[in-house]
Amino acid sequence: MSDTPSDAELARSLKGGFVSSHAEVNGVRLHYVAGGRGEPLILLPGWPQTWWEFHKIMPALAAGRRVIAVDLRGMGGSDKPADGYDKKTMAADILALTRHLGHDAVDIAGHDIGGMVAFAFAANHPASTRRIALLDIAHPDERFYNYSLLPVPGRQQVGGDIHAGPGRFLWWFAFNQVPDLPERLLVGRSRLLVDWMIDYLVEDPSAIGDRDRDIYAHAYSTVEAIRAGNAWYRAFGQDIADGKTYGPVRAPLLGLGGGEGGYQLLKALLPDKGTDVEVAAVVGSGHYIPEERPEAVVQHLTRFFA
Structure with a gap:
């Protein structure tokens, strides 16, 4: 991965x-990629990816907006401090960035961990x-404590095979809680994790090619990067506690679920999170919606943010 293009090269492409x-x-140095003109739209990515996960939708969105894709605290070209990985603090990072860029109010879309930060931004x-x-995610709440340690036969696995199961077995939620071990296991081997996660959670693995996977693997190739990515998960307990203090957000909220499964999950989770909530399914997609069905995502976001 020594020939992985820089963020500057990727942005210019x-x-x-x-x-x-x-x-x-x-108190943190954030990396972001911005282009286009118009009202600001912040894009926040998830694990184990970077701002690049939005590269298929950024040009179309930038036709009428100022699009700003941000590497979260701990991600990609941003700083990886020892703490501050609760979503409330990370939302404060994004608020400070919007002020730095001269904006008083923004539209914001987040996927995975970025969706959690987006919700915390709106709540705070x-x-x-x-x-x-929110793309295929909701903010952590006490339901996170009910996720099974073992895959449930018929719901998350078939015949002992989690790949054959109709649902997702979220084993990495627990793996990322373990201090020190993931860094030692994954340093220099992050492409193994990136491939597994993508292949497990997409409808069509070819939607995210080798070049993109190399970019993500390179971003999570060091001890510091792996530790920081895990820290987003280790902060879930604080996120759940913070979430108990939030009332329903008043900003209009759109949930995009990957396929019927993601749609049904968000349909169950999001209605009590806001006062003006819409949930839609992105048909033919798994978890990585912006890369799997970019045209559909552009259509949904363009309509909603208009």
């Missing part, structure tokens, strides 16, 4: 005049939130 930049905000900074979209 996208139509829309995208530029890779950094900003010192909230309502005056700065126009609309939010």
Whole structure:
């Protein structure tokens, strides 16, 4: 992965005049890629990816918006401090970045961990939130404590095979809680994890090719990067406690679920999270919606944020 392109090179490869930049905000140095003109739209990615997960949708969205894809605290080109990985603090990072960029209020869309941060942003900074979209995720709540340690036959596995199961067995939620061990196991081997996660959670593995997988593996190739990514999961207990203090968000909220399973999950989880909630299914997609069905995501986001 020594020939993995830099963030600056990747940004220049996208139509829309995208530029890779950094900003010192909230005590952390954040990397972001911005392009286009118009009202600001913040894009927040998830694990184990970077801002690059939005590369298929950024040019189309930038046709009428100022699109800003951010590497979260601990991700990619951003700093990887020892703490601050609860989603409330990470949302404060994004607020400080929006202020740094000269915006009073923004639309914000997040996938996976980024969706959790997007929700925390809306819950804690309502005056700065126009609309939010959550892609195949909801903010942590006490239901997270009910996830099974073992895959449930017929629901998460068939004949002992979790790949044959109709649901997702979230074993990495527990794996990422273990201190020190994941870093030692994965350093220099992150492509193994990236491949497994993608192949397990997509409808069509070819939707995310070798080049993209190399970019993600490179971003999680060091001890510091693996530790930081795990820290997002280790903060779930604090996130759940923080979530108990949040009322329903008042900003219009769109949930996009990957396929029927993701749609049904968000349909059950999101209605009590906001006062104006819409949930839609992205047909033919698994978890990595922006890369699997970019045209559908662009259509949904363009309509919703209009």
